[in-house]
Amino acid sequence: MYSDRINALPPYLFATIDESKAKMLAKGIDVIDLGIGDPDQPTPSHIVESMCQAVRDPATHRYPSYTGMLEFRKAAARWCNETKGINIDPEGQTLTLIGSKEGVAHVPLAFINPGDVVLCPDPAYPVYKIGAQFAGGEPFTIPLLEENDFLPDLDAIPADMLARAKLMFINYPNNPTSATADRSFFEEVVEFSKNNNIIVVHDNAYSQMVYEGYQSSSFLSVDGAMDVGIELFSLSKTYNMTGWRLGFAVGNEKLIKGFGKVKSNIDSGAFDAIQRAGITALTGSQQCVSDMNRIYEKRRNALLKGLHGIGLDVKPPKATFYIWAPVPKGYDSMGFSQLLLEKAGIVATPGVGFGPYGEGYIRFALTQSVERINEAVIRMEELRI
Structure with a gap:
């Protein structure tokens, strides 16, 4: 039925992660999603207001x-x-x-x-x-x-x-x-x-x-x-x-x-x-960008502290809202991400999903509050990795 180009494609990584997350939510599990890089904060209000005005203009x-x-x-x-x-x-x-x-x-x-x-x-x-x-x-x-x-x-x-x-x-x-x-x-x-x-x-x-x-x-x-x-x-x-x-x-x-x-x-x-x-x-003012970066920096620091606490050697990133961490000894990236999801209710992205050279790593997105990140850290500590 499908074209060769479609048949040649692997499952899209983030769609697969969404499916796994949905299954856990259906079981009533409290999931902390540090997987897909989708900002959790709203679009700044001055941008939203501009959109509201523009969409009311028939010329648009x-x-x-x-x-x-x-x-x-x-x-x-x-x-x-x-x-x-x-x-x-x-x-x-x-x-x-x-x-x-x-x-x-x-x-x-x-x-x-x-x-x-x-x-x-x-x-x-x-x-x-x-x-x-x-x-x-x-x-x-x-x-x-x-x-x-x-x-x-x-x-x-x-x-x-x-x-x-x-x-x-x-x-x-x-x-x-x-x-x-x-x-x-x-x-x-x-x-x-x-x-x-x-x-x-x-x-x-x-x-x-x-x-x-x-x-x-x-x-x-x-x-x-x-x-x-x-x-x-x-x-x-x-x-x-x-x-x-x-x-x-x-x-x-x-x-x-x-x-x-x-x-x-x-x-x-x-x-x-x-x-x-x-x-x-x-x-407009770029203060909203600076404000968000401060939020992400606090989240980065909280997650880094937790990852260091469970023995993962992670370097502080200077940019993006991701942390690229090596998986613990004895795990591959898929195995560790499954452990986090099934035993701790944490969604993280296996490095191999980004290509073969991503094996051995896992990616965390800083798209949850500091409080939720600290909760994720506690759950990881309880796994005694």
Whole structure:
């Protein structure tokens, strides 16, 4: 019944986690969900109010622009300049997305022919490989290893793969490892891209989720990056707008144009009322972002203390709202996540769900209150791991 491309896909990780969680809830078990990275706090009120006003305007009820409202793209370009120090043309170098997941999934369709290689990090957000497969491409795994600070070893990619490679995904601050990258890494990527004629797509969805004064870099802020790639930004995590589905791509004009051709043939653009709310988010006070980061930092510290207390060697992340922890000796990632769910009522994501190189780790999302995280810690201590 199904197409070969569907039959080739593994079960989508987070859908499987939802099913397991539902079974536990059906048994009446109090579940603490530290699995999927879905912010638990509401969208800031000034953004919600902007949406309410916009949705009452009949002008927003018509088909939106395929490339996005120019006013939203101008706001996105201005935000990029203010937060990342990069100059973006809102007309030729900016494209509105229906969330960055949509962007990740669709961008290979613009550039990948059957048999082309797409360089995909591992462990990583599963949609990088899935998007490559849907486009007929061949995903090639580039391992992210702890001994390399979860940065890819570009020199280790085989020459025969480089000869066929046309696109590469990178993602820093990183999901799931929480690793960060400095400008020197991005400079290495630009040189690598130019030497091998490879398009770079930097998924920068967690750019503003930072702690203790850390500021994440933009790939496009490096000299030459605008020649070889694009960067994807999301309003989902930064502004607690996961359900709203809004993001944007910026970068090389030819790449943005090609990407835009795909979108104009697949979707009809983001709802204008949501884009107006997005303008409010991007141009208004960013205090709401700072406030959320302080909340996540307190949660991070509480969970780190608990994980250290049960003997797990976990490094404090400087960004994202994830903690990437090694599993205890004697467990693999699936076994440990099942133990946490079945014996402690805690949902966490097994590292192998992000790819083979995620084996041996588990990911916790900081999407519960400090009180609930402390309860999760008590439950883990009672397991006597």
